[in-house]
Amino acid sequence: MKKKKSENKEKRQNGRNLSARSSFWRFPIVWMIVGxxxxxxxxxxxxxxxEQVDGLISLVFTLVMGFLAILAYKLTLTYLARRSTxxxxxxxxxxxxVLGILTGTIFITGSAFIIMALGGYSFQWAxxxxxxxxxxxxxxxxxxxxxxxxxxxRGLMFQAIDKLGGKPLALAVTSLFFGVAHLGNTGATLYSxxxxxxxxxxxxxxxxxxRRNLWFAIGLHxxxxxxxxxxxxxxxGHSAAGLFTVKVNGAALLTGGDFGxxxxxxxxxxxxxxxxxxxxxxxxxxxxxxxxxxxx
Numbered sequence: 001m002k003k004k005k006s007e008n009k010e011k012r013q014n015g016r017n018l019s020a021r022s023s024f025w026r027f028p029i030v031w032m033i034v035g036x037x038x039x040x041x042x043x044x045x046x047x048x049x050x051e052q053v054d055g056l057i058s059l060v061f062t063l064v065m066g067f068l069a070i071l072a073y074k075l076t077l078t079y080l081a082r083r084s085t086x087x088x089x090x091x092x093x094x095x096x097x098v099l100g101i102l103t104g105t106i107f108i109t110g111s112a113f114i115i116m117a118l119g120g121y122s123f124q125w126a127x128x129x130x131x132x133x134x135x136x137x138x139x140x141x142x143x144x145x146x147x148x149x150x151x152x153x154r155g156l157m158f159q160a161i162d163k164l165g166g167k168p169l170a171l172a173v174t175s176l177f178f179g180v181a182h183l184g185n186t187g188a189t190l191y192s193x194x195x196x197x198x199x200x201x202x203x204x205x206x207x208x209x210x211r212r213n214l215w216f217a218i219g220l221h222x223x224x225x226x227x228x229x230x231x232x233x234x235x236x237g238h239s240a241a242g243l244f245t246v247k248v249n250g251a252a253l254l255t256g257g258d259f260g261x262x263x264x265x266x267x268x269x270x271x272x273x274x275x276x277x278x279x280x281x282x283x284x285x286x287x288x289x290x291x292x293x294x295x296x
Contacts, residue, residue: 100219175201
């Protein structure tokens with residue numbers, strides 16, 4: 001009898017230990033950090049590999065990196081957070097990515113055109129540039145950054161903080177961290193970090209909330225960086241050998257200075273014109289869904 005009681009007590013203790021371990025891994029900050037570390041390690045490994053090769057092989061490595069990063073994200077949320085991942089569902093992935101690319105292209109080309117019209121930029125075709133090499137390099141750099149940063153910021157961080165404090169807090173915190181993450185870039189200032197927080201953090205967060213998937217945000221982010229690179233404009237302080245040479249004239253508030261277009265007031269204003277309607281639409285949709293919920 002005593003032996004049976006001892007066994008039952010041991011089983012209960014083991015059950016509590018398993019429950020405690022499970023609760024630990026399911027805590028949002030824990031799976032957010034674990035997932036982010038996994039994605040960063042994959043990105044770091046493949047960055048070193050792509051540095052050893054050129055051309056299409058480098059682009060292929062970036063695509064493989066993206067696939068593995070998405071897999072790491074899915075495994076983290078499935079087995080640690082214990083939740084499904086509809087935000088990376090293959091359903092409508094293609095159309096959402098294309099819509100994001102179109103949105104990002106309109107945003108960046110529109111912002112660059114406004115700055116050019118105000119006398120801040122003048123473009124000249126870089127006749128000496130190797131067009132195919134520039135194209136592959138721009139796509140590779142933009143694709144890697146878009147996948148990794150969106151999985152971490154809008155995928156892991158946004159949803160972890162949403163779980164703890166709701167969507168408004170998640171949008172504010174991820175936007176702030178996104179701006180801070182760019183402070184170490186060439187030409188960065190406190191203003192450029194603030195600009196990134198608004199034009200990128202808020203816009204990409206709003207895009208994620210509006211479309212309810214990461215594909216749209218990844219497409220938007222990809223087009224943003226790729227178009228900048230192709231135009232020869234520094235991408236968040238990183239110089240780009242584009243298809244054009246850019247002559248910069250005027251105050252840094254207009255042109256962005258050494259940091260590039262993101263440091264300009266123009267894309268900040270344009271991004272808010274895009275993100276605010278997205279947020280309004282999201283709030284209205286959630287209001288309609290709440291009203292349509294059955295009364296228990």
